[in-house]
Amino acid sequence: MLTLKGINQFYGGSHTLWDVDFEVPTGSITCLMGRNGMGKTTLLKCVMGLLSVSTGSIHLDEKDITAIAADRRASLGVGYVPQGREIFGQLSVEENLRLGQYVRKDNGAEALERVYQTFPVLKQMARRRGGDLSGGQQQQLAIGRALIFDPKLLILDEPCEGIQPNIVAEIGDLLIRLNKDTGLTVLLVEQKLPFARRVASEFRILDKGRLVAGGDIGELSDTLVERHLSV
Numbered sequence: 001m002l003t004l005k006g007i008n009q010f011y012g013g014s015h016t017l018w019d020v021d022f023e024v025p026t027g028s029i030t031c032l033m034g035r036n037g038m039g040k041t042t043l044l045k046c047v048m049g050l051l052s053v054s055t056g057s058i059h060l061d062e063k064d065i066t067a068i069a070a071d072r073r074a075s076l077g078v079g080y081v082p083q084g085r086e087i088f089g090q091l092s093v094e095e096n097l098r099l100g101q102y103v104r105k106d107n108g109a110e111a112l113e114r115v116y117q118t119f120p121v122l123k124q125m126a127r128r129r130g131g132d133l134s135g136g137q138q139q140q141l142a143i144g145r146a147l148i149f150d151p152k153l154l155i156l157d158e159p160c161e162g163i164q165p166n167i168v169a170e171i172g173d174l175l176i177r178l179n180k181d182t183g184l185t186v187l188l189v190e191q192k193l194p195f196a197r198r199v200a201s202e203f204r205i206l207d208k209g210r211l212v213a214g215g216d217i218g219e220l221s222d223t224l225v226e227r228h229l230s231v
């Protein structure tokens with residue numbers, strides 16, 4: 001589904017990603033892991049076209065998207081739920097969702113209804129301001145906004161950060177359900193090991209901007225955790 005080859009990225013003179021080769025298999029839930037500041041968000045932003053890469057290529061299926069602008073990547077089927085959610089606090093829930101519709105060719109009414117079925121709480125709160133929602137509800141809104149244009153790849157940056165445990169479990173269930181029922185491929189950054197082990201089928205680990213390990217989630221050993229993830 002997604003293939004990165006030889007990615008190097010710099011913030012000014014600071015070399016952040018080093019020769020990263022990275023693959024998200026079609027139909028997988030792939031979890032990108034690593035300690036704080038190792039380059040996980042930077043890598044996701046490169047995939048989304050929000051940061052440009054110095055060298056390397058990014059392919060979505062067979063298509064080279066390395067030089068394609070961020071908004072076109074969305075219309076090619078990549079949904080993004082950024083860290084911190086970035087919903088619009090002054091806009092209503094429904095207005096926030098409608099922002100996700102601009103990528104669609106139809107008016108998106110059916111898609112909106114589908115999102116409301118997935119997240120009934122958003123329908124109840126359709127006219128409330130986004131900023132008045134709880135953290136968990138805002139996260140559901142951010143995921144709903146990304147789902148509204150039927151992405152084939154959904155990218156989430158720490159979706160469970162700052163969210164109460166029952167909503168974390170719900171988000172995990174939702175990702176598993178979407179993956180099983182609709183074939184949605186998922187790439188997520190997640191630091192919580194139990195969540196990653198429950199939800200993901202694959203893992204990748206970044207350490208100081210380099211990809212140091214990856215494979216089936218069952219291969220995420222205590223040794224790898226100790227070496228690259230423990231703080």
Ligand SMILES: Nc1ncnc2c1ncn2[C@@H]1O[C@H](COP(=O)(O)OP(=O)(O)OP(=O)(O)O)[C@@H](O)[C@H]1O
Binds near residue numbers: 042
């Ligand atoms: N806009 C920026 N300008 C300069 N350096 C940056 C910028 N954004 C991030 N960095 C640096 O790049 C490195 C990687 O940051 P990044 O946010 O990608 O890490 P991360 O693995 O996602 O961390 P976290 O888990 O804390 O979100 C860090 O050293 C960070 O300080």
